[in-house]
Amino acid sequence: MSSLLRARGLGAFVFIVLLIVCFWLLFIDSIVGKTLENVSSRMLRARVDITGTDLSLFPLGLKLEGIQATNPQKPMTNVVEIETLSISLNPMKLLDRKLIGEEMIVSGVKLNTHRKKSGAIKTGQLTSEKSFKFKPDIGLFLSSVENIDTEQILAKEKLLTLALIQSIRKEIPQKQESWQKKLNNLPGKKQFEQYRKRIDQLKKASQGDLQTIISATAEVKSIRGDLTKDINSIKSARDELSRDIALLKTTIEQAKQAPFEDAKRLREKYSPSAQGLGNVTKLFFGEKIGTWVEHSLNWYERLKPFVQRAATIRKQKKVTHPLRAKGVDVHFKEYKPLPEFLIRKANVSVNLEQGELSGKMQNITPEQDVLGNPLMFEFAGQNLEGIGDINLAGSINHIKPEKTDDIITLSLKAYPLRNIELSSSNFPVMLDTGLLDLELKARKIQETIRVDIVAGFTSVRLSAPQQNKKNKLAETLLASLAKINKFTLKASIVGTPDEHYLKLESDLDKLLGRVVGEFIQQYKKRMESELKMAIQNKAGLALTALEQDMTGFNMYNQELTSRLGLADNLLQNELLTGAGKGLRLPF
Amino acid sequence: MIRLLARLLRVLNSESEPSQISLALGFALIAGFTPFYSLHNIIVLLLVLILKVNLSAFILGMIVFTGASYALDPLFHITGLFLLTRDYLEGFWTIMYNLSVFRLERFYNSVVLGSLLISLILLYPLYTVSNRAIVKYRENVLTWIRKSRIMQIIRMNKLYKAYQSLSGLGEDL
Numbered sequence: 001m002s003s004l005l006r007a008r009g010l011g012a013f014v015f016i017v018l019l020i021v022c023f024w025l026l027f028i029d030s031i032v033g034k035t036l037e038n039v040s041s042r043m044l045r046a047r048v049d050i051t052g053t054d055l056s057l058f059p060l061g062l063k064l065e066g067i068q069a070t071n072p073q074k075p076m077t078n079v080v081e082i083e084t085l086s087i088s089l090n091p092m093k094l095l096d097r098k099l100i101g102e103e104m105i106v107s108g109v110k111l112n113t114h115r116k117k118s119g120a121i122k123t124g125q126l127t128s129e130k131s132f133k134f135k136p137d138i139g140l141f142l143s144s145v146e147n148i149d150t151e152q153i154l155a156k157e158k159l160l161t162l163a164l165i166q167s168i169r170k171e172i173p174q175k176q177e178s179w180q181k182k183l184n185n186l187p188g189k190k191q192f193e194q195y196r197k198r199i200d201q202l203k204k205a206s207q208g209d210l211q212t213i214i215s216a217t218a219e220v221k222s223i224r225g226d227l228t229k230d231i232n233s234i235k236s237a238r239d240e241l242s243r244d245i246a247l248l249k250t251t252i253e254q255a256k257q258a259p260f261e262d263a264k265r266l267r268e269k270y271s272p273s274a275q276g277l278g279n280v281t282k283l284f285f286g287e288k289i290g291t292w293v294e295h296s297l298n299w300y301e302r303l304k305p306f307v308q309r310a311a312t313i314r315k316q317k318k319v320t321h322p323l324r325a326k327g328v329d330v331h332f333k334e335y336k337p338l339p340e341f342l343i344r345k346a347n348v349s350v351n352l353e354q355g356e357l358s359g360k361m362q363n364i365t366p367e368q369d370v371l372g373n374p375l376m377f378e379f380a381g382q383n384l385e386g387i388g389d390i391n392l393a394g395s396i397n398h399i400k401p402e403k404t405d406d407i408i409t410l411s412l413k414a415y416p417l418r419n420i421e422l423s424s425s426n427f428p429v430m431l432d433t434g435l436l437d438l439e440l441k442a443r444k445i446q447e448t449i450r451v452d453i454v455a456g457f458t459s460v461r462l463s464a465p466q467q468n469k470k471n472k473l474a475e476t477l478l479a480s481l482a483k484i485n486k487f488t489l490k491a492s493i494v495g496t497p498d499e500h501y502l503k504l505e506s507d508l509d510k511l512l513g514r515v516v517g518e519f520i521q522q523y524k525k526r527m528e529s530e531l532k533m534a535i536q537n538k539a540g541l542a543l544t545a546l547e548q549d550m551t552g553f554n555m556y557n558q559e560l561t562s563r564l565g566l567a568d569n570l571l572q573n574e575l576l577t578g579a580g581k582g583l584r585l586p587f
Numbered sequence: 588m589i590r591l592l593a594r595l596l597r598v599l600n601s602e603s604e605p606s607q608i609s610l611a612l613g614f615a616l617i618a619g620f621t622p623f624y625s626l627h628n629i630i631v632l633l634l635v636l637i638l639k640v641n642l643s644a645f646i647l648g649m650i651v652f653t654g655a656s657y658a659l660d661p662l663f664h665i666t667g668l669f670l671l672t673r674d675y676l677e678g679f680w681t682i683m684y685n686l687s688v689f690r691l692e693r694f695y696n697s698v699v700l701g702s703l704l705i706s707l708i709l710l711y712p713l714y715t716v717s718n719r720a721i722v723k724y725r726e727n728v729l730t731w732i733r734k735s736r737i738m739q740i741i742r743m744n745k746l747y748k749a750y751q752s753l754s755g756l757g758e759d760l
Contacts, residue, residue, distance in 0.1 A: 009636035016632070095687040326622065327664045327698030330671040332684040 029053045032062070043305060046070035047119035060091040070119025071112070072302070078115055083108025087343065098338055104346035104364075111350065148527050150534040153270055160265075161258035161535055165542045168251050172549045175244055179556045186237055187230040192566045198223055199574050220575065227571045231564060238560040245553045252546050259535035267528040271520065281489065281506035284422045284429055289491055290502055293451065297497050300406075300444075306366055307375055308398040339367035350379070357381035357390060368398045388413030388437075403446060410440040417457075429481065434460035449500060451493040458486045473519050480515045484508070605721035609714045611635065611644035616713055619652025620659070620706040622699055626692040659705075660698060667701030 033053030040048040051066030063086040071079040087101040202216050202223075343364040350357040359379030365371050374397035381390040394408035415438065420431040437456040442449070462481040464474070490505045618631045635645050656663075670676060683689040693699050732738050 004639060005637055006639045009638070013633050013636045016636075092687075096690045097693065326660060327667060327696050327701075329693075330668070330680075330695050330697065332677065332681045332695065335685050 028055055033064070036064070040069070041121055044069060044072060044302065045121065046072040046075065047121055049119075060089045060094070062087050062089065068113075068115065068119075070115065075118040075120040076115050078113045078119070079111070081108075081110045081113045082106055083110075093338065096338075097340065099341045100338060101343040102345070104343045106346060106348040109348060109350040111352075148530050150530050153266055153531065154534055154538065157262075157266060159258070159262050159535060159539075161255060161262050161539045162542070164251065164255040164258050165539055165546065168248065168255060168546055169542070169549070171251075172248065172546070172552075175248065176552050176556075179241065179244075179553070182237060183556060183559060186234055186560075186563065187567070188563060189566070191230065192563075192570060195223060195227060195570050196574065199570070223575055224571065227567055227575065231567045231571065234560055234564045234567065238557065238564065241553065241556055241560060245550070245557070248550060248553075252543070252550070255539070255546070256543060259532050259539060262535050263528045263532035266531050267524050271524045271527050281504045281508050282502070284508070285489060285491070285504055285506070286502060288420075288422055289453070289493075289504070293493050293500070293502075296442075297449075301497070306364075307368065307396050308366060308401055308404075334370075337370050337372075339365040339370045341365055341367070342371060348379070352381070352384065354387045355381065355384035357384070359392070368396075369401060372399060374399060386416055388415065390415070404444070405446075406442075406444045408440075408442045410438065412436055412438040422462075429462060429464050431457075432461040432463050434458065444497075447496045449493065449495060449497060451491070453489070453491040455489040455491075456486075457489065460485050460487065473516070473523075476515055476519055477512065480512055484511065605718050605725070606714075607639055608641040608644040608721055609717040610638070611640040611642065612648045612717050613710045613714045614640065615645045615648025616652050616709060617703070617706045619649045620656045620663070621702040622696075623653075625699060625703075626688075627703065656702065659702075663701030663705060664697045665701070666705060667697030667699065670700060670704070671695060671697060 030053065032055050033050045036053070037048055037050050047070045049066070049068045050064050052064065054063040054065075055061075056063070063084065064082075065084050067080075067082040067085060068078045069080050071077045085104065085106050087104045090098075090100040090102055093100040198219065202219055344362065346361040346364060348359050348361060350359070357379055358381070359377060361375065361377040363371060363373045363375050365375070368374060374395045376395045377393065379390070379392040381387070384390065389411070390413075391411040392408070395406070397405040397407075415436040417431055417434040417436050422429045422431055435458045437458070439454045440451070442451040444450075462484055464478045464481060487506055487508050489508075492503045493500050494503075495501050614631050614635050618628050621628065634640075635642070671680060680695070683694060694703075
C-alpha cells in the first residue's frame with residue numbers, strides 16, 4: 001500500500017486547498033465586483049461602476065456599494081445610482097449552481113445623476129434609440145402661413161387665365177380672316193350699281209308701249225326678287241357676325257373672370273387647412289408623448305434579457321447559452337424547478353428630491369418559465385414634499401415566452417410640473433408651471449402594445465419663449481395660450497413596438513383649433529386676393545390686346561350695315577314706291 | 588527559491604517507474620482536456636498528489652493536452668450535445684441533473700460531458716501505449732544515449748555536475 005501512496009501528497013493537497021481559500025478570502029470581493037461590472041456593462045452597453053463589493057460566507061450574502069449605471073444615450077449621466085444593494089443568498093442552492101436570493105434590499109436609489117467621467121464604453125458603440133416616427137412640427141406649420149410667395153406659386157402653375165387668352169388670341173385672327181372671305185362673297189357696291197342701272201332702264205321703259213310696259217313689270221319682279229335675296233343673305237351674315245362677336249366677347253369675359261378661378265384653385269392648393277394641421281394637441285404634445293413611448297420601448301427591449309433569457313429548443317430540450325462558458329448547457333426537468341438566478345423579494349427605496357419612494361419587487365429572474373411566476377412590482381410615494389400621491393405598479397409576465405403579457409399602471413396626484421418643453425420645434429412651447437393628475441395604463445401582449453393616458457393639468461402657465469414676433473399666427477396662439485390655466489389630455493397609443501399610432505384628444509383642440517381655424521380663413525382670403533392681383537397683372541396686357549383685336553369685327557359690322565342700307569334703299573326707294581323718286585308703274 | 592522548488596520536485600519525482608509516468612499522463616489527459624474549473628479536476632489533483640505518480644510527467648502532460656483541447660473543443664461539444672439530447676438517456680440525465688454533486692460537476696454542459704467522456708475512453712489506451720513506449724525507450728534509446736561518447740563527455744563536465752547537485756535530477760538520466 002505504501003508503495004502506492006505518497007503521504008506527503010496529502011499535505012500538498014491540503015496546502016493547495018488552503019492556498020485557494022486564502023486567495024478567495026483576499027481577492028474574491030474584487031473579482032466578483034469586476035465580473036459584475038463587466039457583465040452588466042456589456043448587457044447595458046454602457047459603463048456600470050461598483051465602488052465596493054463584499055461577499056460574506058456566514059451568512060452567505062453579497063453587498064454592493066456605489067453602483068452607477070450610465071445612461072447609454074447620455075454618457076455623462078447615470079440612469080440610476082444605487083447607494084447599497086445587499087442580497088442574502090441560499091447556500092444550499094449554490095451547490096446546484098443556482099443563485100437564489102431570498103431577499104434583496106436596495107436603498108438610496110437616485111435617478112438621472114451626473115457622472116464625473118464619461119460612461120461610454122470603448123469596445124461598443126453607444127446604442128442609438130429608435131426615433132419617434134410621427135414628428136408634428138408646429139413651427140413648420142407656422143412658417144407655412146408666414147409669407148405668401150405668389151411669384152413662386154405662379155411660376156410652377158399652369159393658369160387657366162393665360163390658357164384662355166392664348167386660345168382667344170388664336171381664334172380672333174382666324175375669325176377675321178373667315179369674315180373677310182365672307183364679305184368678299186356677299187353682294188357689294190358693284191352688284192348694287194348694276195341693280196341701279198337696271199332700274200334706270202326700267203324707268204325709261206315705263207314711258208313706252210304696252211308690250212314694253214309688260215316686260216318692264218316682269219323685270220321689276222325679277223329685280224325685287226334678287227334684291228330681297230341679297231338683303232336676306234346680308235342680314236343673315238350680319239346675324240352670324242353678331243353671334244360670333246357675342247361668343248368671342250363671352251370667352252373674353254370668361255378670361256377676365258379666370259383670375260378669380262385661378263386664385264381660388266391655387267388658394268385651396270397652397271394654403272394650409274385646419275384639417276391638414278390635425279389637432280392642435282397633437283402638435284403640442286405629440287412629439288413629447290411619442291418620444292416618451294419610444295424611450296420606454298427602447299428601455300423595455302434593453303431590460304428584456306433580465307426577465308427573459310434567450311433560449312432555444314433542441315430536440316424538445318431547452319438549451320441556453322451561458323454568458324461565459326464554452327459549449328452549451330442542456331437543461332433537464334427538475335423535480336423542484338428553480339431558475340439559475342432568482343431574487344424572490346426586493347425592497348427598493350428611491351430617493352427623490354421631494355422625499356422617498358419605496359417599493360417592492362418580487363420574482364426577479366430571467367427564467368420566469370422555470371419559476372412559473374411573473375415579476376411583480378409596486379412602488380408608492382405618499383406625503384412627499386410638494387407632491388400628492390405616486391403609485392406605480394405592474395407585472396412582467398414572461399412565463400410563456402410565446403404569450404407574454406406585461407402591464408404597468410401609474411397614478412400621479414397633484415404632481416408639480418416645472419419648465420417642461422412641450423414642442424421643441426420653431427415654436428417652442430413651455431409649460432412653466434402646473435399640477436398634473438395622471439392615470440396611465442400600459443399593456444403589452446406579445447407584440448401588441450396599448451397605452452392609455454388620462455391627464456389633467458391644473459394651475460397651468462404656458463409660455464412660448466423666443467418666438468418669431470413677425471408671425472401673426474404665433475402671436476395669436478401665444479395670446480390664447482397665455483389665457484389657458486387648465487386643460488385635460490387623453491392619449492392612446494396602439495400598435496406594435498415598431499409601428500404604433502398615437503391618438504390625442506384635449507379640450508385645447510376646441511380653443512386653439514378655433515383660433516387657428518379663424519386665422520387660416522383670413523390667411524386664405526389674403527392669399528386669394530394677392531394671387532388674383534398677381535394673375536391680373538400678368539394677364540392684364542393680353543386682355544387689353546384682346547379687346548383691341550375685337551374692334552376689327554366692328555368694321556365688318558359697319559360694312560354689312562352699309563350694304564344692307566344700300567340694298568334696302570334700292571328696294572324701297574328706287575324700285576317700289578319712291579314717291580317720284582322710284583319707278584312708277586302704270587297699274 | 589529555485590533550490591527549494593528543485594528539492595520539492597526531487598522529492599515528488601523520486602518514483603519513476605514507467606507505470607507511474609503513464610498514470611500521470613492519464614491524469615493529465617483528463618485535467619487537460621476538460622475545463623480546468625471542474626469538480627472532477629479536484630479529485631484528479633488529489634489522486635495525482637496522493638498516488639505515487641510522476642508529477643513532472645503530469646505537468647508536462649497537462650500543458651500538452653490543454654493545448655490540444657482548444658483544437659478538440661468542437662469535437663467535445665458535438666459529442667456532449669449528441670449524448671445530452673438523446674431521448675433514451677433523458678431519464679438518466681434527469682436523475683443526475685437533480686443531484687447537487689452532478690450539478691456542481693456541470694455535466695449538462697456539452698463540452699464538459701464530451702471532453703470528460705473522451706478523456707475517460709482514451710485513459711486506458713494511453714496508459715498502456717505510453718507504458719510500453721517508456722519501457723522500450725529505456726531499453727533501447729536511453730541505454731544507447733548513456734553509453735554514447737558525447738554523453739560520457741557531458742557527464743564529465745563540471746557544469747553538468749553542478750547542475751546535478753543543484754536540481755537532483757541527474758539520477759534520472
